[in-house]
Amino acid sequence: MRTRTHERGSTSVFAVIVAAVLMALAGLCIDGGKVLNARATLTDTAEQAARAGAQEISVGSMRGATRISLDTAAARTSAARHLTASGISVDSFTVAxxxxxxxxxxxxxxxxxxxxxxxxxxxHVSATGNARAAVGINQEES
Structure with missing residues (x-):
């Protein structure tokens, strides 16, 4: 029976490559789940902050005007306040x-x-939420 000395150790190389591939796949699953969870949390928080800001309707636009408008300063402040109160830590946020x-x-x-x-x-994860101010049930879209 002949021994194959030139193939000696090939199983070790194969095992190392398979282990590395399995570790990379585990990393994609674990870290991919973390990224998806963070994106869902950021999206939900951004939408809630936008809704909080969209509630700041300009009082002057509600009296006798055909269209309502936002009090932009109050809307930005309210959205930022909601982000602070939510307790999540973000690297940066913008309110427009x-x-x-x-x-x-x-x-x-x-x-x-x-x-x-x-x-x-x-x-890096980025999420955007938007909300539109609305009053009444039959408001026209512009």
Missing amino acids: TTGQEVVVTLEEDVPTTMLRIVGVDSV
Whole structure:
């Protein structure tokens, strides 16, 4: 019976490659779940903050006007206050108002656990929520 000395150790190389691939897949699953969870949380928080801002209707626009408009300063303050009260930590946020709409954008870098092995320390996540001020049940879209 002949022994194959030139193939000696090939199983070890194969095992190392398979282990590395399995670790990368585990990293994608674990860290991918963290990123998806962070994105869902940011989206929900951005939408809630936009709704809080959209409730700040200008009193002057409600009296005798055909269209309502937002009190932009109060809308931005209310949205920022909601973000602070929510307790989540974000790297940056912006609150923009245009006419009847409030747009809140949140950004965060989610740290990874398993993907650090391959050099990915964090994943950047961005979420946007918007809300439109509305009064009554038959308001026209503009």
